[in-house]
Amino acid sequence: MFKRTGQGSKGLAIVALLLGMGTAAHAGEERVLYASLGDTTRAPIGWIEFCSDNPEECRGGASQPRDIVLSQTAWRDLSKVNRWVNENVKPMTDMDHWGVIEKWSLPTDGYGDCEDYVLLKRKLLIDAGWPREALLITVVRDRKGEGHAVLTVKTDKGEYVLDNQNENVVAWTETGYRFVKRQSQSDPNVWVSLGDGRPAVATASAKQPYR
Structure with a gap:
């Protein structure tokens, strides 16, 4: 769709414009469960340094929490962003990329x-007009028990996850992950611990609202 090299912020702006994000209202259906919030906790390693280097990506301060109205258009756009970033960014460790363990x-x-996948997905959606209060960087333990980052989208139908390990957008209850911490809806620079309240083996039946 776009070349990976030499496009920079221009490429990000173009794809955001082409996606034409919409959040039209849709008749509410039964909500899936939300992850429960705990106390404030430390930001993940790398976040503070990223904000120091990219202050425009972290500004905001306290604001009113907002959820997305999950219309068919909004669902399609989330899927487009998730798939486009997954297809156009190649995986590379920070050590191979930058010569450091975490950046x-x-x-x-x-x-x-x-x-880095999460940061790009969040930026594309915010640049296209989505409220940052509904787009939360989230730290999880994956199926192997390893640390992993995903983007949680807060909607009127529950919480959905954009993940570089999955081309589909899925309900958080269907990821198989253990949720650890994420950004607060009220302030992107405040992080809160998470407890999903599920048994060790997930048995949730929440499905994608649109196919």
Whole structure:
């Protein structure tokens, strides 16, 4: 769709415009469960340094929490962003990329690890008019028990996850992950611990609202 190299912020702006995000109202259906919030906790390693290097991506301060109205259009656009970023960014560890163990960065050169995918998806959606209060960077333990980052989208039908390990947008209850912490809806620079309240083996039956 776009070249990976040499496009930078121009490429990000173009794809955001082409996606034409919409959040039209849709008749509410039964909501899936939300992850329960705990106390405030430390930001993940790499976040503070990323904000120091990219203050425009972290500004905001306290605001009113907002959820997306999950219309068919909004669902299609979430799916487009998730798939486009997954297809156009190649996985590369921070050690191979930057020579350090952990570094958060926007993958403008076409390479990155899990949190870099998340940062790009979040940026594309915010640049297209989606409220940042509904787009929350989230730290999880994956099926192997390893640390991983995903983007949680807060909607009127529950919480959905954009993940570089899955081309589909899925309900958080269907990821098989253990949720650890995420950004607060009220302030992107405040992080809160999470407890999903499920048994060790997930048995939730929440499905994608649109196919």
